[in-house]
Amino acid sequence: MADIIRKDLKHNFIVNMGDGSFFGFGLGFSSFNTIIPLFVSTMTNSAILIGLIPAIHNVGWEFPQLFTAHRITRLPRFKPYVLLMTIQERVPFLGLAIIALLAPKLGTTVGLLLTFLLLIWQGMGAGMTANAWQNMVNRIIPSDGLATFIGLQSAGSNLLASGGAVIAGYILEKFGSANGNTNGFAICFVITFLLMAISYSLLAMTREPAREEIPEDHSKADFWRKVITIMKNDSSFRWFIISRNAFQFGMMAQAFFIIYAIKELNLSLEASGIMTGLLFITQVAANPILGRISDKWNSSNVLKGGAVCIGLASLIAWLAPSADWFYLVIILSGTATTAFWTIGIAMSLEFGTEEEKPTYVGLSNTLIAPSTILSPLIGGWLADISSFSVTFLTAAVFSIICVIIMQIFVKDRGKRHMTI
Known part of the structure; x- marks a missing residue:
């Protein structure tokens, strides 16, 4: 094969x-x-x-x-x-x-x-x-x-x-x-x-x-029992899911970075357009670079690095004395997004046997759907009832939580060597 x-x-x-x-x-x-x-x-x-x-x-x-x-x-x-x-x-x-x-x-x-x-x-x-x-x-x-x-x-x-x-x-x-x-x-x-x-x-x-x-045919009831067994017995995967949800909440501030810079730091609309282009360029560059690092090193460390990036982006946005700092914020944010999606997909395929992979992939994506829709809503709610600073700080805290969970509870899948 x-x-x-x-x-x-x-x-x-x-x-x-x-x-x-x-x-x-x-x-x-x-x-x-x-x-x-x-x-x-x-x-x-x-x-x-x-x-x-x-x-x-x-x-x-x-x-x-x-x-x-x-x-x-x-x-x-x-x-x-x-x-x-x-x-x-x-x-x-x-x-x-x-x-x-x-x-x-x-x-x-x-x-x-x-x-x-x-x-x-x-x-x-x-x-x-x-x-x-x-x-x-x-x-x-x-x-x-x-x-x-x-x-x-x-x-x-x-x-x-x-x-x-x-x-x-x-x-x-x-x-x-x-x-x-x-x-x-x-x-x-x-x-x-x-x-x-x-x-x-x-x-x-x-x-x-x-x-x-071809794997043995199982009923839907057997399938759902297997889902429960995986979540109960595979602690490393369970914590991987929890860490991805924490990472998602760590990215809750992304939608508000440029809005904050325009409203509070007098960022021009022209500069906001340049930053949008910078976000695209960052992701174009970060995708192959992070993918290669992940293959040569391991996926969990790259994911942790992505969580650190979004945490730093949120802290810099909170502390930034001028809008110029948001060029760095956007670069860090784009890198974090790439790590979350590209490396997250690759890492989810490292769990389980060939027969089990569809179940693991399904779990790793379906179980982060709630945080995907809730995180920007909560981020916006915090900004409305308090300030953008509270949203940025909350996001930074979740990024730290993600790194801690990955470091302590998610098993290192090991170093691999490139052939492509």
Whole structure:
């Protein structure tokens, strides 16, 4: 099996890098943090509805993963399931394009309802795909280069996403995005769909070897008993989950860094745009670097380093005498985000046997979904009832808690040597 994986490694590396890069390119035209919120803002001024957009995407990606684990555990290959499910996270963008074109006729109420239904469909489609996709990648990329590959793929995705976002801004400016004109948004959503179709065709070229042995079939009741057994007996994994939740709460201040710098430290809008670009550049650079360090050293130490980064970012934001310090804050924040997602995914694949990996992957993502949606809400609540400083300090405390838990309770998975 190892020989088969090595034989197809170059091919799989290229087509999956292409898949991730074109997928990211498409998302640049339909960003859940900028473009789609702008589209929704043409139909409503509700900050709550607009703020829900990235949360729906993130929670949609995380929450379903445990519930797909039982189904995919016995699959001889993960690729057919991935190809079927990932359609559900790509087609909704074509639906968004249709809504944007028909917006004047649909009216705001119907337009908003259909938009959020499509966003929920897209998020859940991503979550239904994610567990099988991660396990497929684990089967086609050797474990000693897994974090490096995920980092490189994420870097390619972020790089093209930043380019897509720039082009999208030009499209919205040229074809109109003000006064209820949504033609520019329709063009962006169509481009996203077309780029994701290219991504899909590259993904379909993946060569995944069939399993040599298919695990024994178990009932759903047996599966859930196994879930309970894993959480009860695998203390290292249990603390890993707890540490990831603490890390997520440690990142609660991220959404408020630039807002605070503008309101309290007189950061210019031009500088805020430069910082947004710096965030993209940081993630592009950090993904392959942290992935390689993780493969050469170990994932747990890189995760701890990421938690230290976000803790420092929050403390610097709290103490910063001027807005200039926020360039460092953004670099540290982007590095921490990369560690949480890229290295977190890679490390979750280090637990369990091949048969157990879908269950471990599902648990490691589904069980952090609550903190994903609660952390920014709590951060905003603390800022409202007290100040941004309290939010920053609270985030720093959680980052310290994450490091302590990882250091004391999460078992070191060991040093590995690179082959990629």
